[in-house]
Amino acid sequence: MSGQRVDAKVVMLGKEYVGKTSLVERYVHNRFLVGPYQNTIGAAFVAKVMSVAGRTVTLGIWDTAGSERYEAMSRIYYRGAKAAIVCYDLTDSSSFQQENLWVHELQNFEEHCRIYLCGTKSDLLDEDRRKRGVDFHDVQDYADEIKAELFETSSKTGQNVDELFQKVAEDYVHFTAFQVMTEEKGVDLSQKSGTYFYSCCHH
């Protein structure tokens, strides 16, 4: 039972204060909480059921804390993840510079994890274009280079948020369907071998 209730593990990564929790909040509860900033403690888990091409997929989303204190711990949260949403603040170039570290770690330790770059707080740019601290084309080039998808979102307005997670789920369905066909089941030693022989002798 345990662990089985989730189809795809999705992990949110990125520096503190880029808005990972707000993004999850918008996606899961469709709301945006205005109030003083509250940093996430450790990590928070939410499961979200969605349907993709007639199939139900349960995304298990791990919203991790951005603060340095938990960095050593982050591996347990992204281990085995099918998708990583690496967030940066569109108005804060330093938050994008940290992106590289996460991407490197993912590429080194989780080769099956698909990466989604997510620029947050795009509504701030709508107010004032000069606030943009990270150039769209630079990130697009980077995304192509590391074979990642790129989304620019706003948790406040909801812009592109559903699209992002929809894409995550679609990719998951698409790629696992492919995996099931290619992945041969190995021999399970713990299984009683009797059944094999029985069927064998009768043919």
Next chain:
Amino acid sequence: MAADVHKKKSWEVSNGLLAPADGQHVAERSESPTPGLAQGTEPGAGQEGAMFVHTRSYEDLTSSEDGGAASQSPEEGQGDQDDQIKMEQISKDFSELSTQLTGVVLDFEEEMRQSKDDKLDLSPQTSRHDSVLSGKEEEDVTMDAWRMHQKHVFVLSEAGKPVYSRYGSEEALSSTMGVMMALVSFLEAEKNAIRSIHADGYKVVFVRRSPLVLVAVARTRQSEQDIAHELLYIYYQILSLLTWTQLNHIFQQKQNYDLRRLLAGSERITDNLLDLMARDPSFLMGAARCLPMAAGVRDAVSTSLQQARAKSLVFSILLSRNQLVSLVRKKDQFLHPIDLHLLFNLISSSSSFREGEAWTPICLPKFNSCGFFHAHISYLEQDTDLCLLLVSTDREDFFTVSDCKRRFQERLKKRGVYHALREALLTPFYSVSQVGISDLRHFIYKSKSSGLFTSPEIEAPYVSEEEKERLLGLYQYLHSRAHNSSRPLKNIYFTGQNENLLAWVTSAFELYVCFSPLTTKAAAVGAVNKLMKWIRREEDHLFILMPQTY
């Protein structure tokens, strides 16, 4: 105010019988509790043994078992004359330094301007960002308002680097903290240790826990001992985020490490702890407060918790707004009240646990300061204050532990206690009028063997926050007199302007009672006996008498 203090026994022995010889026997729980009850038979004592590490007394909490830093005063006991000379020297040094200190605060702006070139992180943008991250507006430390705070708390590293300040930004206070460190080092050079400075209505209390130094500047009525106790809580709070091992490792690697980097975002938790200590008697009592509820409901909750166990689980705790509903622990593993308070504080300081299920590393410093537990924190329902805390040893065990929560909720529903539990939440406090003693305004009763205390709602005339804190301040005062390490007291009758208070400390329980100012000492003593009987009668409602283990 006149404090009328009895050394002992003016009215303590009413039946001439101190402590039944075989005090541990449940069957012999006394019907009408008599003074001098043996530990384990007082009202509120658990029937299956304690849930907590046995903290016999308040002194246990403040003793120097950890780090050994407090025992660094080898000169102690060298004779009064010696001390006298040293004190004079210290106060002379301090008066010189204190003028310096004031100067430093006033001049800091100028200093900042000078150092701006080589310290990039002092730019206004970064500090704005920092204040957003910590979720509070930073105060201007040059303002009078900043100086007027009742209690300042500073944490610094041994290199004199700021780690935390309750008010004002740490950057702005870096030179002040430098002076504090200079004070500490100055005395240490002489193989001595600074404990406190008393001047001008202020108490400046130092607690040294290498590699950190904690300093409080207080105008409250608390004793030096109590303030030091609070500072220790702050130290443990920091350990709970980092572990003692990691903290020491970091400073061994790099002495002038800026610890704020690792503590980023935790200011809120520390702030909350300080606020909580000013208004919640749990910390003073070194005990946990139980949410009053019918014994049957509580037992059903405990059993459900006990059944929803997993191999890696050590503690399962159900709480509501800093009040304990139930605590189930692994056999032979005990939680320390300080650790429980840190957990309560962590939960109350963040609303983020209301979203989904949190899974966070946490060190319980009194249990083991070297490693992390992993805590699963979640609210049972979006709209209740019932929070479930499952403490596991295995960081990989999230889904197993999460499943324990599901099983617990299923059991609750099956047993049909969910509704009753929610009902109990509606009346988290009882009124003191239920006791039926006129002139009785409020009390705190702690059962020492169970580590639990009970206390009615604070009612009129203690309506405003200031009045509530003043009442707690009076309790703090009585507590510090009762637990004064050089001259502990068992019975205290205190006559104040606005109320009379009575304190009674035995080996089994502690009782602090507040009466209207019109009451007499004789009436108060009679009322206390009646109150004890009432608590005995209500104990299964007010305490956890049947703690469970798995």
